[in-house]
Amino acid sequence: MDRTPVRAARAALRRxxxxxxxxxxxxxLRRWPRVAAVARTVGLLALIGLALVxxxxxxxxxxxPVATAWLIALLTVAPLPFLLAxxxxxxxxxFVGQLFGTFNRRPTEDWPWSPTxxxxxxxxxxTxxxxxxxxxxAWVGLFSLLPVWIFVAPRNQVGITLLFVVLLVIGDLVRRNVLTRRALAEQAERSELEQARRAVLEERTRIARELHDVVAHHMSMIAVQAETAPYRLxxxxxxxxxxxxxxxxSARAALTDMRRLLGVLRSESDQARTTPQPGLAQLPELVAAARRAGMTIALDxxxxxxxxxxxxxxxxxxxxEGLANAARHAAGAAVRVTVRVQRGDLAxxxxxxxTGASPEGRGGGHGLTGMRERAVALGGTFTAGPTDGGGYAVEALLPCDGEDGTT
Structure with a gap:
């Protein structure tokens, strides 16, 4: 025998x-405080009036006795303030008022309760x-019908029972309708979110395709031409x-970074974002590559x-990005890179x-903005500007501990 319905019935009875x-x-009326205040006052007066009646x-x-009559009257109207909450x-x-409402009734009465x-x-x-x-x-309806079957005249019991059942069915239908509407609204919201997610994925795929077709192609051509130039010349x-x-x-390294970026753009999961990323251990390699490109760099x-x-x-x-900016805007200038720990922060x-040349015709990009965003995202600071000696400096202070940089 399946005991699941029995357990459910017992749990419902306990509740x-x-x-x-x-x-x-x-x-x-919570959106209109003044109207709600007036409604509370009117409701309180209505409850007092119903109790008096x-x-x-x-x-x-x-x-x-007066005390007994007032006790039953208060039990009669007391449920109304609790209906919503x-x-x-x-x-x-x-239910308690329903039982007390039959107190001292005359045996000849067909209906043991007051109209109120x-x-x-x-x-x-x-409700x-x-x-x-x-x-x-089901338990609420059963308990509510018990006083009807006990105190109401037999000729009226069937009609009252049907009335109670109809009210319970109507209330349940209202509840089911509300739940259905809520489920439909949630489904519509999920559909909108899914459509937005698909639109984002399609846009990311389009960007990845454009990057591959334009940037990756040109970087591949640069790498091939640089490798074959000694043989052709x-x-x-x-x-x-x-x-x-x-x-x-450098072109090959840029292609590698580009392919990693394209993988992140095309990926629907976060797996591509968890691939190993460069850090301070790769700084010497970065500086060595810039030196091979002709830059004069001192790393501290x-x-x-x-x-x-x-x-x-x-x-x-x-x-x-700082080295790239120096190569673009001050070609040939000596560059010094300093990475130190200062009072728990990475400077x-x-x-x-x-002293280098400043090539004309090269428009500004988003390098400084990107550097500032990286620093601020970690709870740090970023500054950039000309130096007293006519050069240019970028400085960032990144927290190495706390919530922004947990160790």
Missing amino acids: VVAGPDYPAVGSP TAQFLLDSRKL RPLWAWRIM QVLVILVVLV VAARVDRAVL GEVPAPAQAEFAAIAG SDVPADPPAPVGLAAYRIVQ VRVVNDG
Whole structure:
């Protein structure tokens, strides 16, 4: 025998009797504070009025003591303030009031509750049915019908039972409709996010294709021409051969970086982003490649321990871009690269002496912006500007500890 429905029924019974309530529903008037304040005042006056009417009805028809009549009247209207915030608590109070409402009734009465209490019972039932699960709703309906079968005249029991069942079904249909609409809205949102994601992937693929067709092609041609130039030109001096080899090596390295970038752009996952990235350990290779290209560079790097990978990558890229800027805007100038640890931060400085030529017709790019973004993303600082000696310096201070650079 499958005990799953039995367990579900027991769990629902425990929740009905003393279990946790359902999440509160925000008031539809919360967007209008003044209207909500007026509505609260009007609601409080309405509750007092309903309690007065109920107490007077009980005093006239049941001949109850004043205290007892007021107790039943308060139990009658007490569920209403809890309907939106605590539906199960509203029903529990209503059920207690439903039982107490039959107190001292005359045996000849066909209907043991006051008109106000009947109205409250119906409102609570349909509201609770629109908020709770079906298993909980079944127990709520069963408990609510018990006083009907016990205290209502037999000739009226069937009609009242049908009325309660219809209200519970209507409330459940409202709940199912709300859940369906919510599910459709979530599905539509997921579809929009998926479409946006596909649009981003398509744009990244287009960018990767353009980079491959334009930049990678030209870099390949530069590498091939540099490698074959000594053979096409006949006897070439050794320094020139070394320079051609350096040009070819730089082009090949640029192609490698370009292919890595294209892989990241084309990838739909983060796997490509986790491939090994350069760091401070690769700085000597970077400087050596720049020297082979004809630059005069002094490297002063004394870092006792490897910084976190993001910090090392940012430092490498800042030095790389700083050397590229010096080659473009101050060709032939002496460059000094300094990488030091200062009070827990990694200080990176690339400065040229300004004695080189400044080629005309080369527009500015986004190098400085990229360096600044790398430094700021790690919680560091970045400055760039001319030096007193007529050169140009870029400086970055990158934190090596804390949240921005965990060690």
